[in-house]
Amino acid sequence: MPEYAFIGRSNVGKSSLINMLVNHHGLAKTSQRPGKTQLINHFLINQEWYIVDLPGYGYAKVSKTSREKWEKFIRAYITKRESLQCIFVLIDSRLEPQQIDIEFCYWLGEKQIPFALLFTKADKQGMNESIKNANAFKKKLGEFFEEVPASIITSAEKHTGKEDVLNFIYEVNKDFVKPII
Ligand code: GDP
Structure with a gap:
């Protein structure tokens, strides 16, 4: 499964x-x-x-x-793991890009593992700041990936992004686009 x-x-x-x-x-x-x-x-x-x-x-x-x-x-x-379809890498949307997260994403790219980014805790500092940090992170990844992976801004507190994550899973299922290095 x-x-x-x-x-x-x-x-x-x-x-x-x-x-x-x-x-x-x-x-x-x-x-x-x-x-x-x-x-x-x-x-x-x-x-x-x-x-x-x-x-x-x-x-x-x-x-x-x-x-x-x-x-x-x-x-x-x-x-x-052959049944692994996609990895969601969670990133704290309150923070500016962190080296450890970027390195992990780079590693996934090297290994050709499909992944998507979930920015968390968006309620804590508001959507604008979260979007700013998310964009900064994606820009960093853009230095390495030709195609930046899909990303969703979430808040477990406010139930933000739940449908988006589930839709992503159901829509894309086995046809995830692997990031191109
Ligand atoms: P984990 O260690 O990554 O599994 O993190 P947890 O889910 O245990 O969350 C760590 C802390 O952050 C807890 O105190 C949570 O209540 C808090 N937290 C997690 N998600 C949110 C969120 O969306 N909004 C806010 N405000 N706090 C959150």
């Missing part, structure tokens, strides 16, 4: 966003504690596809060894 994975820096709002999508509070536990989602979690949706909750990257408090260990694990999942 097709899988759509969600990944981002710890505390980016991934659990909240997954909860918003599946409309079931408590399904993907939200947490104030960075690094709580340690394993790959699958949520079956409508008996037809999976939301895959990947561990967050970039936490400072985890030791280098365990960080490297899970990075290897996640990278193996991403590059080898």
